[in-house]
């Protein structure tokens with residue numbers, strides 16, 4: 045047990061002693077802050093009548109139900125920001141291969157399964173911290189903007205705080221998916237390309253394509269991004285789906301379990317593919 | 325004082341696909357001595373050491389520390405310190421933080437970081453990013469990692485590569501001091517000359533297999549000595565030797581005669597009335613025996 049705690053401590057130290065984590069956290073904050081602030085202003089402006097829908101170029105159907113605006117804005121933290129925990133998880137893992145630090149790592153902790161377990165736990169926490177950073181941007185900037193347009197930011201609503209909690213959980217799980225991807229595809233460049241291509245193009249397209257038919261929509265619910273949105277319970281992507289969510293989305297806990305299943309399957313698969321191999 | 329355990333390789337074998345890297349290798353390394361693990365590049369030294377340290381899985385056979393496999397050691401860094409060839413650092417991490425990570429993983433006190441950095445002479449560069457280190461500094465940092473747990477056994481893969489002359493002198497003294505304290509020291513090199521001043525024993529491999537094992541002095545006796553003899557009249561001397569059926573070659577310092585017996589050569593010259601200006605026995609150099617053992621066709 046103490047050796048597992050030592051291994052977890054070492055994994056945290058690895059993250060904190062290089063610059064990557066705060067660079068990613070800074071970019072995440074800026075990106076989500078801009079997006080949440082900008083869209084909060086746009087939608088709240090339309091809602092309050094300060095901006096006309098035609099001027100905004102949006103059809104009235106695309107304007108979200110007024111009651112859901114704050115959760116939509118806040119959930120940018122995960123619906124858009126989830127690529128950041130995936131990246132740090134994948135980089136933390138592929139970096140060990142790239143810089144050949146598996147040698148000192150496995151010399152200090154010869155039980156390799158335990159090392160990978162420690163990485164999963166540490167990165168879950170790092171991902172959750174990224175969730176907090178992203179929320180600091182989406183809530184910290186989105187709420188005052190909505191307030192300025194006389195839209196209630198719903199911060200006294202318990203449901204909002206549940207949403208925030210679920211976003212933190214989702215971001216932690218995404219970081220584990222990153223770790224899993226990193227052991228499945230230890231080549232750092234390949235891993236990053238896969239993260240970006242999948243999260244930015246492949247999955248959004250798959251989700252859109254799947255949403256046209258009820259059957260495929262049901263399967264589409266099990267895509268990781270869809271599961272994440274189900275866990276969080278609000279997302280621009282579900283709002284934008286053409287059937288308007290005709291196929292019932294997963295419950296939040298089902299979404300969480302699907303996401304966890306992806307994370308564990310990738311990690312266990314990667315353990316066999318690369319982690320337990322010869323370190324030469 | 326940490327007490328060294330023996331290192332035991334027993335019929336260890338490793339194939340990478342069709343390549344046999346290590347072939348049925350068995351030998352024991354004793355504490356209190358410096359053992360040189362020698363062989364040309366590609367002989368299988370690194371692979372053998374990585375199998376010993378649980379980083380590479382043997383195809384068959386075992387390598388243990390007094391019967392215990394590396395991964396079964398209760399406190400691996402305290403029992404064995406290893407510095408392997410190849411830089412294994414994140415370039416963006418400082419030396420102190422690099423060591424700090426593994427100090428934490430092994431549950432060692434953080435004070436060890438400063439202690440080992442001082443010990444290898446990197447105290448002034450502790451906070452510098454490793455990416456800016458020279459090859460020699462990286463070698464020293466690798467050594468610092470090996471020393472973190474104050475281990476009884478040291479396993480060093482080509483530690484002299486890339487060191488400056490001062491560093492080479494330092495590491496030679498360091499290896500001797502470690503063994504004098506009762507530790508087990510196994511150090512690999514592809515050059516005998518690099519380690520011959522520091523080692524007590526040698527284990528020589530070529531093409532993955534053991535070719536020689538014993539104290540350093542055993543390399544001297546393995547090759548047949550020659551007699552070097554010279555005369556103001558080399559013609560006459562050569563004729564006398566030929567007549568007695570001895571073969572020789574002409575060297576820079578005289579005739580190199582293929583016999584171990586200087587008295588025989590002296591007697592032949594005397595009987596033929598040839599004046600000799602020098603007569604001595606020459607042992608084949610350690611390097612010559614080493615090269616003969618590992619065979620030709622290898623770049624050294």
Ligand SMILES: Nc1ncnc2c1ncn2[C@@H]1O[C@H](COP(=O)(O)OP(=O)(O)O)[C@@H](O)[C@H]1O
Nearest residue numbers: 324340343345364365366367368369370371372
């Ligand atoms: N990961 C690997 N895959 C395939 N062949 C390898 C691998 N590592 C080493 N080898 C081969 O095994 C042999 C021994 O290599 P190595 O142990 O590095 O020798 P040395 O350290 O004595 O120079 C070489 O022929 C090398 O090419």
Ligand SMILES: [Mg+2]
Nearest residue numbers: 369370371409
């Ligand atoms: Mg080598």
